[in-house]
Amino acid sequence: xxxxxxxxxxxNLPALVKDALEIKKNPHVYKVLGRNRSxxxxxxxxxxxxxxxxxxxxxxxxxxxxxxxxxxxxWQLEFADGVKMDSDKAEHIKxxxxxxxxxxxxxxxxxxxxxxxxxxxxxxxxxESFKKYCPAPIINMESGTGHPLQALADLITINExxxxxxxxxxxxxxxxxxxxxxxxxxxxxxxxxxAEFDLxxxxxxxxxxxxxAAGNADVEYNQEKAFEGADFIYAKNWSSYAHxxxxxxxxxxxxxxxNKMKLTNNARFMHCLPxxxxxxxxxxxxxxxxxxVLPQATNRIYSMQTILKQILEKL
Amino acid sequence: xxxxxxxxxxxNLPALVKDALEIKKNPHVYKVLGRNRSxxxxxxxxxxxxxxxxxxxxxxxxxxxxxxxxxxxxWQLEFADGVKMDSDKAEHIKxxxxxxxxxxxxxxxxxxxxxxxxxxxxxxxxxESFKKYCPAPIINMESGTGHPLQALADLITINExxxxxxxxxxxxxxxxxxxxxxxxxxxxxxxxxxAEFDLxxxxxxxxxxxxxAAGNADVEYNQEKAFEGADFIYAKNWSSYAHxxxxxxxxxxxxxxxNKMKLTNNARFMHCLPxxxxxxxxxxxxxxxxxxVLPQATNRIYSMQTILKQILEKL
Amino acid sequence: xxxxxxxxxxxNLPALVKDALEIKKNPHVYKVLGRNRSxxxxxxxxxxxxxxxxxxxxxxxxxxxxxxxxxxxxWQLEFADGVKMDSDKAEHIKxxxxxxxxxxxxxxxxxxxxxxxxxxxxxxxxxESFKKYCPAPIINMESGTGHPLQALADLITINExxxxxxxxxxxxxxxxxxxxxxxxxxxxxxxxxxAEFDLxxxxxxxxxxxxxAAGNADVEYNQEKAFEGADFIYAKNWSSYAHxxxxxxxxxxxxxxxNKMKLTNNARFMHCLPxxxxxxxxxxxxxxxxxxVLPQATNRIYSMQTILKQILEKL
Numbered sequence: 001x002x003x004x005x006x007x008x009x010x011x012n013l014p015a016l017v018k019d020a021l022e023i024k025k026n027p028h029v030y031k032v033l034g035r036n037r038s039x040x041x042x043x044x045x046x047x048x049x050x051x052x053x054x055x056x057x058x059x060x061x062x063x064x065x066x067x068x069x070x071x072x073x074x075w076q077l078e079f080a081d082g083v084k085m086d087s088d089k090a091e092h093i094k095x096x097x098x099x100x101x102x103x104x105x106x107x108x109x110x111x112x113x114x115x116x117x118x119x120x121x122x123x124x125x126x127x128e129s130f131k132k133y134c135p136a137p138i139i140n141m142e143s144g145t146g147h148p149l150q151a152l153a154d155l156i157t158i159n160e161x162x163x164x165x166x167x168x169x170x171x172x173x174x175x176x177x178x179x180x181x182x183x184x185x186x187x188x189x190x191x192x193x194x195a196e197f198d199l200x201x202x203x204x205x206x207x208x209x210x211x212x213a214a215g216n217a218d219v220e221y222n223q224e225k226a227f228e229g230a231d232f233i234y235a236k237n238w239s240s241y242a243h244x245x246x247x248x249x250x251x252x253x254x255x256x257x258x259n260k261m262k263l264t265n266n267a268r269f270m271h272c273l274p275x276x277x278x279x280x281x282x283x284x285x286x287x288x289x290x291x292x293v294l295p296q297a298t299n300r301i302y303s304m305q306t307i308l309k310q311i312l313e314k315l
Numbered sequence: 316x317x318x319x320x321x322x323x324x325x326x327n328l329p330a331l332v333k334d335a336l337e338i339k340k341n342p343h344v345y346k347v348l349g350r351n352r353s354x355x356x357x358x359x360x361x362x363x364x365x366x367x368x369x370x371x372x373x374x375x376x377x378x379x380x381x382x383x384x385x386x387x388x389x390w391q392l393e394f395a396d397g398v399k400m401d402s403d404k405a406e407h408i409k410x411x412x413x414x415x416x417x418x419x420x421x422x423x424x425x426x427x428x429x430x431x432x433x434x435x436x437x438x439x440x441x442x443e444s445f446k447k448y449c450p451a452p453i454i455n456m457e458s459g460t461g462h463p464l465q466a467l468a469d470l471i472t473i474n475e476x477x478x479x480x481x482x483x484x485x486x487x488x489x490x491x492x493x494x495x496x497x498x499x500x501x502x503x504x505x506x507x508x509x510a511e512f513d514l515x516x517x518x519x520x521x522x523x524x525x526x527x528a529a530g531n532a533d534v535e536y537n538q539e540k541a542f543e544g545a546d547f548i549y550a551k552n553w554s555s556y557a558h559x560x561x562x563x564x565x566x567x568x569x570x571x572x573x574n575k576m577k578l579t580n581n582a583r584f585m586h587c588l589p590x591x592x593x594x595x596x597x598x599x600x601x602x603x604x605x606x607x608v609l610p611q612a613t614n615r616i617y618s619m620q621t622i623l624k625q626i627l628e629k630l
Numbered sequence: 631x632x633x634x635x636x637x638x639x640x641x642n643l644p645a646l647v648k649d650a651l652e653i654k655k656n657p658h659v660y661k662v663l664g665r666n667r668s669x670x671x672x673x674x675x676x677x678x679x680x681x682x683x684x685x686x687x688x689x690x691x692x693x694x695x696x697x698x699x700x701x702x703x704x705w706q707l708e709f710a711d712g713v714k715m716d717s718d719k720a721e722h723i724k725x726x727x728x729x730x731x732x733x734x735x736x737x738x739x740x741x742x743x744x745x746x747x748x749x750x751x752x753x754x755x756x757x758e759s760f761k762k763y764c765p766a767p768i769i770n771m772e773s774g775t776g777h778p779l780q781a782l783a784d785l786i787t788i789n790e791x792x793x794x795x796x797x798x799x800x801x802x803x804x805x806x807x808x809x810x811x812x813x814x815x816x817x818x819x820x821x822x823x824x825a826e827f828d829l830x831x832x833x834x835x836x837x838x839x840x841x842x843a844a845g846n847a848d849v850e851y852n853q854e855k856a857f858e859g860a861d862f863i864y865a866k867n868w869s870s871y872a873h874x875x876x877x878x879x880x881x882x883x884x885x886x887x888x889n890k891m892k893l894t895n896n897a898r899f900m901h902c903l904p905x906x907x908x909x910x911x912x913x914x915x916x917x918x919x920x921x922x923v924l925p926q927a928t929n930r931i932y933s934m935q936t937i938l939k940q941i942l943e944k945l
Contacts, residue, residue: 046388279400279401283397297410298418
């Protein structure tokens, strides 16, 4: 693997998941890959799981890691071409990405959608700029349109817990007090379909995902109907793509509850975390035996480690 | 040792101090203990000595370390049970502690008393929540009620410098412009009494420590009288426990001065740092040959390293 | 080398540059030097290149590194002697420097000029305080008056790209929206002259460097005239030394342009980064084949690594 920006960079998805499951069994056997190599983690936004699981993955691989919180520790970055830089942005991405990429063997970046301008977010300005100017392989730790490390961790988790070959997976929108990016939902939808599972997406009208992410998934506006027979319920809030970045609904009836879970085929409950308890999901569901939120989070280590392994192998 | 929240987790105090003194002589001999293991340091508050000495202790043990500044780098945490999470707190401690504890072999936490609500601080909400939800051993890097790593460092220092078996140790309150937690004073009092030294605590009325910390120490409201015959003077400001979090006095007459030190048995001066010079203690005292503030700070490495060693040995 | 505060700490400059060029060829051969040793990087100001290249240099040397962002992570520091510390500064540099220096084998510090008080900046209060109170060797990662790690990286770069023994080097002031320190210009001027290259400094009147830095360089107020026959153009903004910290000019005619570069001897363009594009320098120049800004930035690794190697060898 050269870089990891989205599922498009994955050549063989079943092989990738298989590799992850193997790595999880013996996480320290690839330490030679990290020898005399180093990675930079660049955060333009807060992070807990991604920050820590990425460092843990690097520890497992013997890979040295430097962490940069742009904004609090570095300089504000300019992304526009040809601009006269007399604002508060002290450094152009051309230099920043080129320099960082000359220091490290791998560069991982988190840059959330700002939800102000759909084109800017969906053009993946930050990630594409790094791809263009950074000579080292880059890894997407959540970008304007996707969060593929999360989707890979989710896929590993489903593979560990599915009891049928092609489980029915339901991605359900849930309410949230803040406007959130579509990144997690987009990637989950793309990866689940790429894995050829049966995917139903349920949400209030107006929350349709971008076409490329929605793909051929069934869209069902009736949440209870969507839950029927589900093997996995994946809850996530996102803001509207059509009315970009807007909160169209805060309807508490969309919260995932114990009662709704009864409609499913004893489904496992999933969420990428952090989660708003009793807003997105009832305590009774997330605290139940069927909750997979912790295994998902743990698999973030192996998701990152697998991507790093495949990138380091190609250096 | 399973976890290290307070002196209650110490089985054999003399053996612990002896272990620390041995480790200090040969700090790199336990590197095998850290092999393929890692620690997370979680800071909810600022830190200099704790942050750096903990990393140094980990270096000495070959233990990989990730540092998380919650707030600036992570998410605001919710600690209350059953709450509808529609505030600015994006993640519940249940998930945060469980996830971090699934990534690392040891988790160390700093969470100062907020001095707003005595029950909240003295119930040790943060530390107890981590203990409850974090599957990995946890270490207290200063909590609502105690700072046991500091107390262990102080005890190591006293053992290195005492000239009699049972020295007279005086813990004296001193003025300070800000309201400070009782944590350092509480732990010092408990550990010095556990070590069976002769402890006198002196402070203005209203600054009595919580009963569990005060124990059987002599309380003397006349500072000069308390200093008489002392072998060690430990200065520290704290806010009132009875009138919780309040500053009852800023009386500069409680500053530790050269003249007062003359009342002692050529006592050594101690403070945990950071210290307000010429507010808590005169320059002439902290800069004198009898000052132990730097040896105390250096012993923070061996205090943390000893606790880590004992925890790693039990993994 | 004991410490590295300025060029005054360099015994043999040609040997230092030669060492750097050797290290660059085989960056991992000195890993034994870092064994069981550690460094602390202390930042009082933002940093990208310095932060990351220093960590990379340490990785190459097998040296463990802890990073401290004073202010956001630690305590505000007091530098004045004898003061009653009842302000917002919680810790005196005497303790902070002594403690950090007792934890680590090397301590590197970044403390920009504040541009408020010339004496304070040019007395190097922060760096001199560390030198005085820190028992470990210290490294200047940019101080009130100089940025010697940058100057060494620049010198390495010039040595790699010069085609004549004594190239004509031009340091040109350039406009900038913010008042910047003189540190980079000061050090560049001193190091280029120490290397016995032919140095011309060009700037509007009022921007003369401090005498010690200006040395015997030619000063030419006509930028175009200065550019004639130049082999290297080094652009940098700085605020006035005479009218301390003031912006005396924002004249866009001082920007380095393609047309002006035509006056040179096909000169290479240099800048320490971060750079304001189309304010300090035109896109056409920084993006040209003659631009050395990225090689300069890469050489920051070897500049730091060479200084660290020479310090570690003397421990």
